[in-house]
Amino acid sequence: MSHRFSALLAALLLAAGGALTWTARPDRDVNMSAVGELWADIFRDADSFGLQLTRVSAREEMDLGRRIAARIVRANTTVPMWEVYVNTVGQSVARHAGRKDIRYEFHVIAAPARNAFSLPGGQIFLYTGLLEQMKTEAELAGVLGHEIAHVDRRHCIERFQYRMRLRKLGLDDIGPLVQIGRSLLTVGYSQYQELEADSEGLRMSLAEGYDPNGVIDLFARLFAGSGRPRDPRTPLEEMARMAGSVLTDYFRSHPPTAERMRRLTALVRSHSGIRVYRGVENLRGKVARQRKEFPGEFIRL
Secondary structure, three states: OOOOHHHHHHHHHHHHHHHHOOOOOOOOOOOOOHHHHHHHHHHHHHHHHHHHOOOOOOOHHHHHHHHHHHHHHHOEOOOHHHHHHHHHHHHHHHOOOOOOOOOOEEEEEEOOOEEEEOOHHHHHHEEEHHOOOOOOOOHHHHHHHHHOOOOOHOHHHHHHHHHHHHHHHOOOOOOHHHHHHHHHHHHHHOOOHHHHHHHHHHHHHHHOEEOHHHHHHHHHHHOOOOOOOOOOOOOHHHHHHHHHHHOOOOHHOOOOOHHHHHHHHHHHHHOOOOOEOOOOHHHHHHOOOOOOOHHHHHEOO
16 A cells, blocks of 8 residues: 555545544644644644554664664764763653653763754753753753653654655664654654643643743743854764764754743643742752752642
């Protein structure tokens, strides 16, 4: 069955039973923009229908992610002190993810890029340039939650599956798959996927007790500084080169739309009165809240 025919079949099925697929989606305003989103979602769901037919196992996904991550790590300088800290926070947030068969690994690359990205199978990368922009551990938890959500909701592996199907590649074709990863990092995620990762990431960091305003504050800070001259970039091999040189700014792959900020703010307001943790001292000392809590870091939403 051709991709085009399977997409058409999926669209017809959606027309018949689409009500079932809309109930769990983020709310959207009824306007011309929403109409455009609706059509985009139809085509996205049509592709998703075909991808489900070729879904890889969690073990295969993790193996793919580890092999690509190994290339990135070999091509770069990592920062063990940051990695120990980020891993502790990341594992605490990841335990609230839905896919319990994914084992997450967190990496920190020494580079001025203010960005983070995720690979299939739970490989999460952050740049020191982004970490240096953070002021609280809650901000870190929010970014990690967002990237974990991209893995948990299968955004990462499905983008690879789509290209793999078009090019008739297998999971052992590591060279072409790295090239696919480079192009996917350049394009970034769809608006719907970003909204889903926003809400799921916020849910996970909040479930771990972190201040959900952290990620909003960081987004606003990065957006405000996105017009400043960028530091010199370090050439990176394979996908890491593309990630470091093209994704210099977090918002190159995570666009800061007003709609995303509005939804995040609304989600935070829906949890007013909850006691949450900020973690200014934790981030400063690179000591995770799970190891030491500072009483003065708790606030109420």
